[in-house]
Amino acid sequence: MLFGIDLGGTKTEITVLSDDDHEVLFKKRVATVKNNYAATLTTISSLVDEAQKALNVTTNVFGVAIPGTVSAITHTIKNANSYWLIGKDLLHDLEKATGKKVFLENDANCFALSEAVDGAGAAYKTVWGLILGTGSGTGIVIDRKTIEGRNGLGGEWGHNPLPWMNDYEHELAKTQHCYCGKQGCIETFVSGTGFEAEYARQSGKNILGAEIARLLKSGEKEAKDTFDLYVDRLARSIACFANFIDPDVIVLGGGMSNLDALYSVLPNKVKEYIFGKEFVTPIVKAKHGDSSGGRGAAFLCQTV
Numbered sequence: 001m002l003f004g005i006d007l008g009g010t011k012t013e014i015t016v017l018s019d020d021d022h023e024v025l026f027k028k029r030v031a032t033v034k035n036n037y038a039a040t041l042t043t044i045s046s047l048v049d050e051a052q053k054a055l056n057v058t059t060n061v062f063g064v065a066i067p068g069t070v071s072a073i074t075h076t077i078k079n080a081n082s083y084w085l086i087g088k089d090l091l092h093d094l095e096k097a098t099g100k101k102v103f104l105e106n107d108a109n110c111f112a113l114s115e116a117v118d119g120a121g122a123a124y125k126t127v128w129g130l131i132l133g134t135g136s137g138t139g140i141v142i143d144r145k146t147i148e149g150r151n152g153l154g155g156e157w158g159h160n161p162l163p164w165m166n167d168y169e170h171e172l173a174k175t176q177h178c179y180c181g182k183q184g185c186i187e188t189f190v191s192g193t194g195f196e197a198e199y200a201r202q203s204g205k206n207i208l209g210a211e212i213a214r215l216l217k218s219g220e221k222e223a224k225d226t227f228d229l230y231v232d233r234l235a236r237s238i239a240c241f242a243n244f245i246d247p248d249v250i251v252l253g254g255g256m257s258n259l260d261a262l263y264s265v266l267p268n269k270v271k272e273y274i275f276g277k278e279f280v281t282p283i284v285k286a287k288h289g290d291s292s293g294g295r296g297a298a299f300l301c302q303t304v
């Protein structure tokens with residue numbers, strides 16, 4: 001059996017999958033105790049114990065999908081929006097607390113791995129998974145192995161500048177401060193938060209993405225203008241990356257991936273920006289939705 005934990009900012013979830021057909025044997029979700037590192041360790045240990053008891057098995061290993069990554073220099077957590085994890089040696093603290101071997105992996109990488117193993121990217125060699133939610137995160141998987149990178153930065157697409165900015169976007173970038181310390185990051189434009197912010201600029205109304213999606217379907221002009229700008233920015237950002245690694249499939253997850261209109265217009269828009277104007281890469285919706293963190297974390301254990 002494969003044990004995986006999705007350690008999110010608001011919820012922590014355990015998923016246990018069968019070895020061969022990846023059937024979900026056990027799943028439990030609890031609220032994440034914020035700003036409390038000791039509680040994070042206790043929550044994860046308790047979930048693993050509970051799953052073991054329920055399934056009447058003992059595991060020697062489990063994987064954890066984490067927000068952020070592990071520093072190659074300090075071996076502690078960095079780049080996490082769950083700030084109470086930053087600077088902590090989560091790997092060894094969890095191994096000490098549970099007596100088991102632990103694998104940690106960035107949550108976007110886990111998403112990409114889950115989709116590459118048996119999701120929307122299963123038929124492909126190089127899978128690029130993009131989570132477009134509150135923030136943006138991406139992961140690259142080649143032959144079912146995540147590309148972590150020497151600095152833990154594999155797939156950190158969202159903190160590059162938006163490519164080929166126009167004058168309007170250059171002005172916006174001056175005031176759009178990203179939490180990473182830079183301005184004009186791709187994430188600030190193509191996340192769900194960025195989509196909502198653009199709609200607010202177009203319409204003067206602050207509403208949630210799901211409501212904007214409803215207005216888009218009803219044909220509202222401001223929603224359509226926002227959507228067109230969003231598609232163009234996402235296409236530029238995808239083209240820039242596809243010029244570099246040229247994946248075999250692009251899998252979209254997160255709240256923005258539920259905008260069905262994206263899939264018909266995005267590939268042609270990417271074609272306008274990509275080198276050589278040819279782009280045959282499928283852009284598809286994730287199969288496993290928000291289960292991907294725990295599933296991908298469980299698949300980390302397949303290497304042992």
Ligand SMILES: [Zn+2]
Nearest residue numbers: 159178180185
């Ligand atoms: Zn940034």
